[in-house]
Amino acid sequence: MLYYRIPMQIIVARNYESLSQKAADFVVSAILLKPSLVLALPTGSTPLGMYKFLVELYNRKKVDFSQVKVFDLDEYCGLTPEHSQSYAFYLRHNFLSQVNLKKENIHLQDGLLDVSQASQYSKQFEETIEEVGGIDLAILGIGRNGHIGFNEPGSKVDSLTRVIDLDDKTIQDNSRFFENISEVPRKAVTMGIGTILNSQKILLLAAGKNKAEVINSSMEGPVTVRVPASILQRHPAVTIILDQDAASQLKRKE
Ligand code: GLP
Numbered sequence: 001m002l003y004y005r006i007p008m009q010i011i012v013a014r015n016y017e018s019l020s021q022k023a024a025d026f027v028v029s030a031i032l033l034k035p036s037l038v039l040a041l042p043t044g045s046t047p048l049g050m051y052k053f054l055v056e057l058y059n060r061k062k063v064d065f066s067q068v069k070v071f072d073l074d075e076y077c078g079l080t081p082e083h084s085q086s087y088a089f090y091l092r093h094n095f096l097s098q099v100n101l102k103k104e105n106i107h108l109q110d111g112l113l114d115v116s117q118a119s120q121y122s123k124q125f126e127e128t129i130e131e132v133g134g135i136d137l138a139i140l141g142i143g144r145n146g147h148i149g150f151n152e153p154g155s156k157v158d159s160l161t162r163v164i165d166l167d168d169k170t171i172q173d174n175s176r177f178f179e180n181i182s183e184v185p186r187k188a189v190t191m192g193i194g195t196i197l198n199s200q201k202i203l204l205l206a207a208g209k210n211k212a213e214v215i216n217s218s219m220e221g222p223v224t225v226r227v228p229a230s231i232l233q234r235h236p237a238v239t240i241i242l243d244q245d246a247a248s249q250l251k252r253k254e
Contacts, residue, residue, distance in 0.1 A: 008219065012247040016207050019243045020049025023139070023205055025056060027238065030062045030137050030201070032073055032156040036067040038129075041095070042149075042189060043072070043087040046205050047141060051095040058099045065099045069132050071125075073140070073149040074190035075109035077163060085177050086111055109177035109189050118189070122161040126195065138191075138199035142206050145169045146214050146227035150190035153226050157234075159192030174198070193231055201237045206246040215242060216249035 013019035027050070031037050041047075057063045072087055081088035088108045096106055107128055113121045129135060140148045145167055152167040153160065166174075166186055175181040196202065206215050218229035221239065225231070232238050242250075 006233060006238075008233065008240055010219065010240045010242065010247070010250070012216050012242050012244060016049055019205065019207055021053050022241050023050040023203065024053030024057060025046070026068040026203055026241070027137070027139070028057055030065055030066070031068060034136060035064065036069065037039050038069045038132050038136045039071070039132065040135045040140075040196070040199060041070050041072050041091060042139050042141045042205075043074070043090045044141040045141065046207050048094060050139075050205065054095065055098045064148050065101045067105075068101060069105040069107070070096070070101060071107045071129060071135065071191070072109050072139060073081045073138070073196075074188055075111040076109055076185040077113070077115060077187040077189055078185045081108070081111070081112045083111075109161075111185075111189065113163075113189060115187065118163040121189070122163075125161040127192075129195070135195075135199040137203060140196070140197050140202060140204045140229075142204060142211060142214060142218065142229050143167075143170055144173055144210060144214055146218055146229045148193070148204070148229050148232070151193050151196075151228045153228060155193050155225060155228050157197070157231055158194040158224070160194050161189065161191050163187055163189050184217070193228060197231065197235055199235075202232060202235055202239070204232065204238065204240045204243075206240070206244040209245040209248065211242075211246040212249040215240075215246050220251060 075087045079086035171184045175184050178184050217227050223230045223233050
């Protein structure tokens with residue numbers, strides 16, 4: 001279903017290094033403008049370079065995270081925060097433990113939540129976001145099936161934080177991080193599409209040839225729940241940073 005399309009700012013970087021640098025600069029500029037910025041943080045291989053540059057900029061005293069607040073987008077259900085494939089571990093290891101974020105300003109999804117109490121958990125997570133004034137900048141990666149966070153195809157536009165069954169394609173793609181595919185959790189908890197759309201600004205990152213097709217359908221195809229990222233076409237302040245491979249199927253390059 002096509003609703004309406006708002007022009008997105010699309011930046012095509014020379015390569016992955018440059019994409020990562022531009023993403024880190026984007027985040028730092030936002031923090032300079034608002035030192036108490038509220039961020040939603042992604043995981044996956046794509047943002048690793050951005051986190052590396054953010055830590056570097058912090059070490060060079062170019063940015064101060066002491067008032068910044070962070071929420072993570074998603075987490076596998078059933079993994080402890082110490083599990084090497086949990087997103088809590090990933091974020092702590094690659095970013096949170098290396099900058100001066102205050103413990104009370106870090107809000108991670110709970111992979112060990114009691115799934116039978118999920119609606120209570122979700123309500124609380126959304127309330128915590130509201131209490132800090134909402135998300136200023138949601139940083140996103142994208143799955144090959146168009147998922148953002150873990151909002152798989154079919155996710156409703158107004159969906160909020162909830163537990164979701166992972167798509168077969170996602171389980172297959174993410175199995176590369178586990179010893180074998182049977183170890184990949186089948187459920188996850190994720191901010192909803194509605195939670196993400198409520199953010200003031202959105203920054204989406206994608207790199208590599210295997211993202212070219214989904215970037216084309218998300219950015220230039222119809223807005224449809226079958227491709228969750230296509231819904232970003234309805235948000236007024238989206239910036240997309242791509243490397244040349246991920247941008248290779250776009251017709252319109254800004
Ligand atoms: C996981 C995360 C997503 C992320 C995606 C892409 O499935 N839940 O939030 O966008 O991976 O990962 P990668 O950057 O490794 O391609």
